[in-house]
Amino acid sequence: MLKLNVEHLDAIQRHAAADYPAECCGVLLGNHAGEVKRVTEVSPLANLRHDAARAQEIVPLENPERESELNRFLIDPREQLRVEKDARARGLTVLGYYHSHPDHPARPSEYDREHAWPWYSYVIVAVEKGRPRDSRSWVLSEDRSGFQLEQLEVADVLSHAQVGRAGQRSQGQ
Amino acid sequence: MAVKVMIPTPLRQYAGKQESIQVEGHTVGEALSGLIARYSDLRRHLYNDEGKIRSFVNVYLNDEDIRYLSKEQTPVKENDVLSIVPSIAGGAPSSGAASGSILRCICS
Numbered sequence: 283m284l285k286l287n288v289e290h291l292d293a294i295q296r297h298a299a300a301d302y303p304a305e306c307c308g309v310l311l312g313n314h315a316g317e318v319k320r321v322t323e324v325s326p327l328a329n330l331r332h333d334a335a336r337a338q339e340i341v342p343l344e345n346p347e348r349e350s351e352l353n354r355f356l357i358d359p360r361e362q363l364r365v366e367k368d369a370r371a372r373g374l375t376v377l378g379y380y381h382s383h384p385d386h387p388a389r390p391s392e393y394d395r396e397h398a399w400p401w402y403s404y405v406i407v408a409v410e411k412g413r414p415r416d417s418r419s420w421v422l423s424e425d426r427s428g429f430q431l432e433q434l435e436v437a438d439v440l441s442h443a444q445v446g447r448a449g450q451r452s453q454g455q
Numbered sequence: 456m457a458v459k460v461m462i463p464t465p466l467r468q469y470a471g472k473q474e475s476i477q478v479e480g481h482t483v484g485e486a487l488s489g490l491i492a493r494y495s496d497l498r499r500h501l502y503n504d505e506g507k508i509r510s511f512v513n514v515y516l517n518d519e520d521i522r523y524l525s526k527e528q529t530p531v532k533e534n535d536v537l538s539i540v541p542s543i544a545g546g547a548p549s550s551g552a553a554s555g556s557i558l559r560c561i562c563s
Contacts, residue, residue, distance in 0.1 A: 307543070319548070323549075340542060341480040341544045342510070345549075349546070351526075352479075353546045353548075355474070355543070355544065356544045357542075359515070359520065359540040362513075362540050365461070366538070366540070376464055381545055383546075383547040384547060391546060391547055392544070393548070393549070397511060398545070399463075399543075400465050402520060
C-alpha cells in the first residue's frame with residue numbers, strides 16, 4: 283500500500299498538467315514498514331528525454347522517430363544519485379517514482395514494464411488534453427510478467443473527511 | 456582494496472536486505488564480481504546474458520559514471536564508494552489511435 287497526503291497528489295497532478303504534452307517525472311520519498319510505504323515528500327525531476335542526445339547515451343531509444351519526451355521519460359541517473367544521498371542523510375528512502383501519460387490511461391505500458399524495477403511504486407497520472415485525470419500506483423510483479431495495482435491511500439492532513447477528493451480538486455485548477 | 460557498494464532499495468531483497476556491502480577488488484569489475492559471488496541473485500539484475508552490465512544499470516564510482524571513466528576496468532581505491540543506480544524510464548504506449556480509444560472508454 284502507498285500512503286500519501288492530498289498535497290502530494292496535488293503536486294504530482296500539477297506537475298503533470300504543467301508539463302503537458304510532454305511526460306513529467308519525479309520521485310517519491312518517505313519511509314516504509316512491511317508492505318506499507320508512506321510518502322513524506324514528492325519532488326519533481328527533469329525528464330532527460332528533453333535532452334535527447336544525453337538521454338540516448340543512458341537508455342537508447344529503439345525508434346527515436348516515434349519516441350520522444352512526448353511519450354517517454356528518463357530520469358538523469360546523476361540526479362537520482364543526488365536524491366538518494368540527500369534522502370539517506372535525512373533518514374528517508376526512495377519509495378518509487380511518478381510519471382504522466384499524456385492522453386493515455388494511468389496504466390503501465392509495455393515500455394514501462396520492460397524498464398521497471400521490483401519493489402518501487404510507480405505512480406502514473408493520466409493527463410487528458412492538459413487536465414490530470416486518474417492517478418494509480420503500480421508495482422512490478424516478482425516474475426516481471428506484469429504490474430499489480432497497488433492500493434493508493436490519499437489522506438488529507440487537515441481533515442480526514444476530505445479523503446478521496448484529490449482528483450476533483452486538481453481537475454478544477 | 457575494500458570498497459563500499461551502495462545497493463538501491465529494489466535490489467536489497469537480493470542482497471541480504473542491506474543498504475551497503477563492503478567488497479574487495481582492484482577495479483570496478485572485480486568489486487562487482489565479488490558482490491555477485493556473495494549474492495548470486497543479484498546477477499540477473501545487474502548483468503545481461505553476455506555477462507555485460509545491463510544498459511538499465513548505472514554504476515557510479517563516487518560521483519562519476521563509469522561509462523565516462525574506463526567502465527568495468529576503472530581502478531578503485533581503498534574506501535571508494537560504488538553506487539548502483541537503476542535507470543528509471545518509461546512512457547505511454549506509442550500506438551496513438553488504439554490507446555486513445557481506451558482512454559475515452561475509461562474517462563467517459
